[in-house]
Amino acid sequence: MKIKILLFGITSDLLETSSLDFEVATNSSVENLKRELLIKYPQLKNIESYAIAVNESYADNTLTLQENDVVAIIPPVSGG
Secondary structure, rough: OOOEEEEOHHHHHOOOEEEEEEEEOOEEEHHHHHHHHHHHHHHHHHHOOOEEEEEEEOOOOOOEEOOEEEEEEEEEOOOO
16 A cells, blocks of 8 residues: 655655655554665664654554555754
């Protein structure tokens, strides 16, 4: 099934894009998505942690993705 991935901050820089159309298996969880992303885009291993939002709500690893979900990858932000 197809989902849309939005990239922010360092994730956008690493993948040189701000969004991806991504294919995942039916009944994939956020955890499955993270594994698939690391396989396809190993440069994401450079990020120690990041938050995931699905359809503009923060999601944990157990959330099951649905067709046409919009998933945002939100890296840690520093500043002062």
